[in-house]
Amino acid sequence: MGDGAGGERKTKSILIAGAGPAGLTAALELARRGFVPRIIDDGQGPVPLEESRALGINARTLTLLSASGVTDHIVAAAQPIGHFRIRSGAKVLADVDTRRLPGRFCAIHGLAQGATERLLIAALAAYGIAPEWQTAVDAGIIADLLKPEVTLRRADGATETVRPDILIGADGAHSAVRKALGAGFPGEALEAYFYIADFRYAKPVDAHFAEITLCDPGMLGRLPVSADVLRYISTLEDFEGRIVHPEVVAEKTWASQFRIHFRHVEPMAKGNVFMAGDAAHIHSPAGARGMNLGIEDACWLAWLIAEGREEEYSALRIPAVKQVLKQTYGLTRLVTMKNPLAIAMRNLFAPSLLRFGPARRRLLHSIAGYDTPRPPWIDWAE
Numbered sequence: 001m002g003d004g005a006g007g008e009r010k011t012k013s014i015l016i017a018g019a020g021p022a023g024l025t026a027a028l029e030l031a032r033r034g035f036v037p038r039i040i041d042d043g044q045g046p047v048p049l050e051e052s053r054a055l056g057i058n059a060r061t062l063t064l065l066s067a068s069g070v071t072d073h074i075v076a077a078a079q080p081i082g083h084f085r086i087r088s089g090a091k092v093l094a095d096v097d098t099r100r101l102p103g104r105f106c107a108i109h110g111l112a113q114g115a116t117e118r119l120l121i122a123a124l125a126a127y128g129i130a131p132e133w134q135t136a137v138d139a140g141i142i143a144d145l146l147k148p149e150v151t152l153r154r155a156d157g158a159t160e161t162v163r164p165d166i167l168i169g170a171d172g173a174h175s176a177v178r179k180a181l182g183a184g185f186p187g188e189a190l191e192a193y194f195y196i197a198d199f200r201y202a203k204p205v206d207a208h209f210a211e212i213t214l215c216d217p218g219m220l221g222r223l224p225v226s227a228d229v230l231r232y233i234s235t236l237e238d239f240e241g242r243i244v245h246p247e248v249v250a251e252k253t254w255a256s257q258f259r260i261h262f263r264h265v266e267p268m269a270k271g272n273v274f275m276a277g278d279a280a281h282i283h284s285p286a287g288a289r290g291m292n293l294g295i296e297d298a299c300w301l302a303w304l305i306a307e308g309r310e311e312e313y314s315a316l317r318i319p320a321v322k323q324v325l326k327q328t329y330g331l332t333r334l335v336t337m338k339n340p341l342a343i344a345m346r347n348l349f350a351p352s353l354l355r356f357g358p359a360r361r362r363l364l365h366s367i368a369g370y371d372t373p374r375p376p377w378i379d380w381a382e
């Protein structure tokens, strides 16, 4: 099965709302197949470099971005995460060597979202396409789903009405496109909040492992962002006092907090309007799947559009979305449990389970993003 790249210039007009990771990937994957999509975003530019946000890039994403050449740049810039440890106090409950995953790529790399977005923007520029910043899609209610009409509103107040052949809503969790379709966003919000802080150290630190410390109740995660920046993520508001810094702190570069939601839209398309990334699904950061799943949506959609099979998009993506929501829900429940008996059972059984092949392999498989359907246009082993 070909990937549809190269060949003649395609004439279908495509508007992508949102230049986050999902929208940029959709634009790039369409551009390398001969389309000239228009991509707009109401922000001023990509996410600032110091905001780590979604920093895990899994092996499946590296497979998907190989064809555009972005993978080589990501691998050159990112930190391969070779070990994933779970601790309870000083005791190491499990140490999963992610390098034992067979295949071309390390299961997961760490790179700040802003850096990933800049690499996608640079690759897109090679096709003469640049995101139009400070331009919001104001979709109202989309009446004609086959030839959707939307208004674009620029920062100076100027407006423009467009009627693309295809509209892709990659405009994030509060998607205007999703609302204009009248589609709900069913699901639930957990009580738990996640708190994040990134620290830059005076000297490089060991950035080759990620770690979760179970605080019972609650957790504190340590994830590498770069050679001298670590992210700490926790369910505990007072988590900063629990951090054992590996080096002298030069500065706290970023802090954030958010409530966890598990939601997805179904179907993920109506007529010629498609939703991808956070516009279509949101879940907890446990497992580092969010951005990766959005990039995957974008790659599948671009391939299906090039094949003239875009009506299959929703049916092909929904099983992958449900699988990831289920997996991240399970992981989140494991690290946010409060019942002392349940905590004791988890701490007793999880380490021995992870010592055995099948459970360890399943965990590695999902960290790598290999638990969703393999992209059929990729004809080499992952």
Ligand SMILES: Cc1cc2nc3c(=O)[nH]c(=O)nc-3n(C[C@H](O)[C@H](O)[C@H](O)COP(=O)(O)OP(=O)(O)OC[C@H]3O[C@@H](n4cnc5c(N)ncnc54)[C@H](O)[C@@H]3O)c2cc1C
Residues within 6 Å of the ligand: 017, 018, 019, 020, 021, 022, 023, 040, 041, 042, 043, 052, 053, 054, 055, 113, 135, 136, 137, 138, 170, 171, 172, 173, 174, 175, 176, 196, 256, 258, 276, 277, 278, 279, 284, 285, 288, 289, 290, 291, 294
């Ligand atoms: C503060 C914060 C912290 C986060 N931390 C983590 C984390 O720790 N781990 C993790 O895995 N994920 C995290 N995320 C989520 C992660 O950033 C998303 O999963 C990922 O960015 C999804 O990519 P996307 O392209 O689908 O959407 P987004 O990155 O949200 O991109 C959507 C784009 O659409 C634009 N847009 C919105 N409305 C309109 C409109 N009407 N018209 C035009 N453009 C519009 C926005 O400006 C934005 O650039 C965080 C998100 C935020 C906001």
